[in-house]
Amino acid sequence: MRVSTGNEARAVSQKALRSKAMRSLQHRVKINWELYVILAIPLIWLLIFHYYPMYGVQIAFRRFSPLKGITGSPWVGLTNFIKFFKSYNFERVLRNTLSISLYDLVVGFPFPVILAILLNNCLKPRFKKFVQIITYMPYFISTVVMVGIIIQFLSPKVGVINYLITALGGTEIDFMGRPEYFRNIYVWTNIWQGTGWTAIIYLSALSSVDPGLHEAALVDGANRFQRMWYIDLPSILPTIAIMLTLRMGNIMNVGFEKVLLMQNDLNTGASEIISTYVYKAGPAAAAPDFSYAAAIGLFNSIINLVLIMIVNKINAKINETSLW
Amino acid sequence: MSDIQTVKKNRARKPKALLEDKLFGFVNDGLLVLAALIVFYPLVYILSSAFSSPTAVSKGLVVFFPVDFSLKGFEEVFSHKAIVTGFANTIFYTVVGTLVNIILTVAAAYPLSRKNLPGRRILLFIFTFAMLFNGGLIPSYLLTAKLGLINHRAVMIIPVALNIFNVIICRTFFETTIPEELIEAAQLDGLSHTRFIVQIAMPLSKAIIAVLVLYYGLGHWNSYFQAFLYITDKSKFPLQIVLRDILILNQVNEIIADPLLYQAKQGMAQLLKYSLIVVASVPFMLAYPFVAKYFVKGVMIGAIKG
């Protein structure tokens, strides 16, 4: 090997590194060309069906008139947004939306994970299948029927819950009539309905855990609990993290239809949320105001975006998993 | 020491581990029983109500078992001829739609799961951003019209060909379960990306494919809004539209003044709700066991070592 002076050597090696990196980039693109082709199809779909219609976002900044079309309608800037912020109900609907959503997230998030782990640990295949099927069945119940059942079960005079309460000596409670109960009813019935179904994704992640790891742990004398704690849980942590981040990105989208059906004259203090309000003021209104609805929708999306970016950053630092 | 000897040696340590494990199993399964019970009662209520008589349901007599066993609810549901076309259409949309979904989702998720793909972060952001923002109903409606999809069966499949949430889940799965070493080994063997995906990655990903089949499948099965917006031909209505129409029709206790109509539907309103759920969900639930077997541990056996 030829011996060169120190500086020369450094310069040469740095140049070599940079061009190596360059070549590496070109190289990586080249060897992965197939992946780009494969990705192209869904990407094109995305551009057509999601990005192209985004020009419609400007409806939020215009006063939409059907005959003039989107681009022909007059520009009103932030009027629709200000109207929303100043509206009679703004604080209340925003507060309700966030309150319900966060509660749903914090309380409801762990259950599917726990259920999936419990199922995964179960050694009796028939029993496991049975429980699995039972727990995801509620997900199939349509919202209309679900709310009907909720109202029936919680009814003061004829409902099961109050029957138990009075049998134990208490006085009947009109759950649906008290705003303070609304959030709990909504969230716990959500958990009841959705846990089994959401657990599926965690179950699939658990079933992909390398059994070799378990074998090795057995060899080292770990018991079932330890194996669950030190192998299963960490393995699905990326999945959990991603699911959590995605949930945060949905924070403003509280289940519209269910809340709408659960509303009554007495609980609107807690049950009027952004989406039900928009529905009444927008598409279902006597005089539909698409611009207003669009503005509120945009507001929601922005908040969702900000939250998802924050959580994703946190996630990236802690778990090294990230949405992008 | 050879493997067999190691195992034999460890066997000797078993008794202690066995007790802890038994306790663990006990607690674990106990919690599962509890979960099943909590979920169980309302389901039984629905099922029993569906098989009871209209008056029994209206009077709230059903507590646990069916009261006045009757198939009236189901008779009423199936007396609407539209149900048959509804089922046929939905099966079509579900099968074809899910197939399209899975192909596109994998096509998006797999490349995005490769950490060394240049531009990956930007592409991922493009996908995630689209999940959060959309232009709203009006431009989507106009676009669909422009593409000639209004009232066309394809409108139930193409505009909903991807759910970005599912793409992200799928990508995460690929990331964590298809390690780089496997790919590198395959590449050394001269395998192209495409062949790798088809021959190696897919068989290893049965669990996530199963999830996608379920999630997308149910999405199609329950799909209402897409058809509601875009289909005007009765013969193309999916099941959910037919079911909802039946339900609304029978919910004449809503503020629409038509005493005679109400009387004609007397009692059926309550019963129908339950019968409709059973009709709508049972077919799909029956499909689950076939998919569940992919959620079995150890799908990866042998893959890595090979």
Added chain:
Amino acid sequence: MKRVLTILLCVVMVLAMLSACSPAGKEPAEKTAGGEKTQAVAPTPDEDGLIPSAYGGVSVTPAGELPIVKEPVTLSILIAQHDNVEDYVNNKMTLYMKEQTGVSVEWITVPSQDATQRVNLMLSTQVDIPDVFMIPLGMTNEVVSDMADQGLFLQLDDMIAKHAHWYAERRADDPLIEQLMKLPDGHEYSLPKVVKSDPNSMSRRAWINQKWLDNLNLKMPTTTEELVTVLKAFKNDDPNGNGKKDEIAFMGATNGWNTLPEEFILNSFIKYTRSTPYYLDNGKFEACFDKDAYREGLKYMNRLCAVEGLLDPATYTQDNSQLQQLFDNEEIALVGLAPGGGTFLWSSMEGERVREYNPLPPLKGPAGVQYTYLDPFDSYYINEYIITSACKNPEVAFRFADFMYSRDVSMRNRLGEPGVDYTIPSGGEMGIDGDPASYIPVLAWGTINSAHWNEIGPTYNDFDNNGVKGDDPYELQQYLWNATVNCYAPYKPPVEMCHNNKMYYMPDDARRLSEIDTDLKSYTRNALAEFVTGVKDPNDDAQWNAYLNELKTLGYEESLSIVQARYDSMK
């Protein structure tokens, strides 16, 4: 869905009422082709005997003649799928119309739920607009105003003048039609459906357990104070005689047909309507919910509910199905008084339970007010048939609708094929309403069929309660008719107090009203429920004033002024 569209089928006390309501009074009807207006401008047919189209479309035959066209024409009509109708294509009415008029129909169906949303979207994007919109419950006035303003919906004045025959007859008989159909610009853009039914117009009824009254030797209460006494006795004196204090004195539900108690009770204090709580006082619009009389009513209801525990608060949270379970309780009657359109809502008319109850006439309040709910405009659904600018043959579309106003087609639209789905009585049998009967139904209303269109579109139904009267007083239509005529009609409020809540407004006004209303409605209903159930106290001046201030913030006064302005402009 808790869709707040209170549409009632209503029968006005036809002629007397109409003449009182319409400012110009009325002449007896002339059943000739068209009224004076039409005859003045009837166009002369060309050499083919056809009248050319002003829109470049197909020529039509002169008014009143059938068929409408000499060459085959197809109309595309958008309807909301009604599940009672199995098939609109191979449908007796569709075929009859084709046979008689020469016009075929291409049906465009949307699912019935949320049809409004679908139609709004279609109109907003202007994609695939059909020739005709024929949506039951019509479109909202605001949408019609907007679309008329933009030229998407066609003006009908000319066509009414030149081509109407049966519609013209109806207009001559019923001047209220013209009054209702005109938009602020003075023109008409849609055709109405009229279904007259007295029991549906005075439908805020209440049903009291007569058996309990008898058991306790009590008389039917006639004043609000007497009601308190009776309800207390219901609650405490075990009127169902089973030794248990399980009686519920007074209970309603949120989503049954008029099952909320306020419309029955508050009309003993002020003329009250839940959907549009306004009334006319000498031509001036007033809101109910800021009046002292309203407050007195709330105090009374608060007394019934929060203080005395007679009105069960679950009324404001439970579905009609829970009320039904209690009312129709297997062993013994549990409910003393329930508000609603009829006891059929909770129990079969053929069963024993309904026979325990009698209709309760409106009570006299402490100030002597004793009204029943009445809306003379309720029979009129005003946006049932709209011809769009996409229609190539507007005159054909118009004549098609015109024919539907004939008695023959109107009856077919509801009853089906004469001789098969209904028969015409021959022997002078009496109808339910006391006039000679005009039909005997064979195909029961509500059965799945392909015989009619379930009474959608332009129709004039003045025969609804004129079916043959049977022997069973508990036959539903008869039962409701008798209850209405005997117990409620005598307490009708003066017609001058009744306002038309279906007025058309200019698009900007309409939008503003809609905005205010969304919040206003929600607030007033929430406040009422809270005042009645005791969450708030109507006796407390501070709370009441806070409520009034909140109303002001919501802009109800602005709302009233818009309505007043429009009303004044119509005079």
